[in-house]
Amino acid sequence: MEVEAADAQVTSPQAARAGRRRPPGDSASRQRVLDAAVRCILEQGLYRASSNAIAEQAGLSWGVIQYYFGTREALMLAVLEEGARRLDVAVRDAEIAGQALTERVESYLEILARYYGSPDYLVFTQVLISLSHDPRTSAQTRERLERVNTTTQPPMRRLQAQVLQGTGVTEPAVASLLFHSLRGLALSQVMLGAIPAVDLPEVSQQFPAHRKLLAEALALLIEQKGAEAAASSRP
Numbered sequence: 001m002e003v004e005a006a007d008a009q010v011t012s013p014q015a016a017r018a019g020r021r022r023p024p025g026d027s028a029s030r031q032r033v034l035d036a037a038v039r040c041i042l043e044q045g046l047y048r049a050s051s052n053a054i055a056e057q058a059g060l061s062w063g064v065i066q067y068y069f070g071t072r073e074a075l076m077l078a079v080l081e082e083g084a085r086r087l088d089v090a091v092r093d094a095e096i097a098g099q100a101l102t103e104r105v106e107s108y109l110e111i112l113a114r115y116y117g118s119p120d121y122l123v124f125t126q127v128l129i130s131l132s133h134d135p136r137t138s139a140q141t142r143e144r145l146e147r148v149n150t151t152t153q154p155p156m157r158r159l160q161a162q163v164l165q166g167t168g169v170t171e172p173a174v175a176s177l178l179f180h181s182l183r184g185l186a187l188s189q190v191m192l193g194a195i196p197a198v199d200l201p202e203v204s205q206q207f208p209a210h211r212k213l214l215a216e217a218l219a220l221l222i223e224q225k226g227a228e229a230a231a232s233s234r235p
Helices: 013-019 026-044 051-058 062-069 072-092 101-116 119-132 138-164 172-194 201-233
Strands: none
Touching (some): 026 062, 051 062, 072 138, 101 172, 101 201, 119 138, 119 172, 138 172, 172 201
């Protein structure tokens, strides 16, 4: 159905706000709010990170933040998108280094740790869980997750293929185990560092050794699976 010229002059308040000219530095100010929201949630937790607390962290009034995002829910959705952007940056142009299989596994771990080993990942997880269970935002959250998967799956599969290159292993379960094992170790390390009541310096000091041991164990598993695949293909 076509819109008559007279009708086109009638705009909603949302459209009017969208058409307003925003001040210079708009993109930088928006990023400033997102960074402040992430810091505030990390320091205070999702439910204590109120609108006013985020505004104070950003050094702006809540009115200014509303100008960019509208509601707190919309701001949290933008935080979730910021997490997706950072994941894309971490994996999009990354390359696996190393000749030996163990070296390649360790290289993959280092790439994953750039994102999953950051304290900010705990913020994105909190926001994701909250938005997924909120009827007001659950549908938008699912849509954003689908978009994230579409964007990040190709580079993630490319990295996994580089790790497994020359091993003869093609099982999707092996690539999946590789990802979840390495992400789990990175997440375990960052969780210990993010909980103030937990002080386990001896465990933290062992993480470099844990990384190496896990890489070696996964490399052995991959080599075993490769040998099994080669044996099954022989006549």
